Amino acid sequence: MKKYTTILFVILASLIFASNAAPTSELVSYEYGINPTIDTEKVIITPNPAKENTMVKIIDDEAQIAQISIYSLLGNQIFARNYTGNENSIMLNVQAFKKGKYLIKVIFKDGSSEVKALIKQ
Template identity: 30%
Template sequence: MKKVLLTVGILSCFSISAQTLLSENFEGTTFPSTWTKTTLVPTRTWDLSTVNFSGTTPQAIALRDNFTITGTNSATLDWIATVNTANLTSPSFSLVGAVSPSLKFNVVVGWSYMINQDAGDLVAQISTDGGLTWTTLWDEDTETGFTNDTDTDPNTDLYNTVAVQKSLVPYIGQANVRIRFQYNGADADAVAIDDVQVLATTLSTDEVLKSQTTIFPNPTKGEINIKTDKKIKSSTVFDLSGKALLQTNSEKVNISSFTKGTYLLKVEFADGSTKTEKVIKD
């Protein structure tokens, strides 16, 4: 019981709360204006499933059924025989103060053309500089959840939905983050994305901004300096689960023996105020 109470006390000091940092389900009659679309082929761009697959023909109805993941609409991209690269980019969001952030989304691709024949590729990427550079988080080629129905007919694929979740912990502290879904293909198949979320727990604004204390260098090889005009009562390093790993009352904290990763440093001052900051050990 004492251990449970201690853990609760630590977490309450951090003022950690659940946060949805990005959420889009692509419902409605128009595509969300906060998302940016680019394409090499103007007639093949990301849009709602009811827009890309409109009509009353059996083919249009089948496409809407196959590529509408939840609700009445999903973000879809239709195939074309020529080469196409099409991007769907989220609005910017911040991971400053975030704890254990993750990206979640649902996705559908055609197994035969996209995976078996590899005529196209769909990837999820992240940028921390407003979209200048991108890092791939996920790609459909290595996703094991897509199903082959084994009937050897590429026109009767199951088009099953796969739920994807990827950790964004390496990007904690970044203030200008975007997610991008990029399609590259030629005579491949349509794809669909839905229910995009970035979820995290975050330190409260009061906790992060309570003092003007500077903690540096960050990232660090081991030594952390605390520059402040206040008297330090204690400095405690926690892992992201809230477990205390090291405590001192010095203006220098040494985590050189720690493994590489992300930690929380809480500085408690003699006047009762505190400052908590994420630190990265290189």
């Protein structure tokens, strides 16, 4: 086996040097992520951090809120409410929440959704 490996190496080396081509390299870069250059933000949470109340504001004129859910970082649903009107801002009372970080999920009437972090002080 060693004899065949050595012969194969010698043949490959001979082919590379016989071509008189200089070794080259090419740098290729790829961008990974989910639409890394497209800004699709539709929601602002303010104030954030919040003590008593926080407002969910829609900054996309065409978006309409269908549902807002709030989750702990462990995945437990703390709050959920459906909306049928054309609200573009919703005031949420978070006074009873424990201090920490939460995730607010806003589902829009077109079926899309956005998740934002909320810090409760």
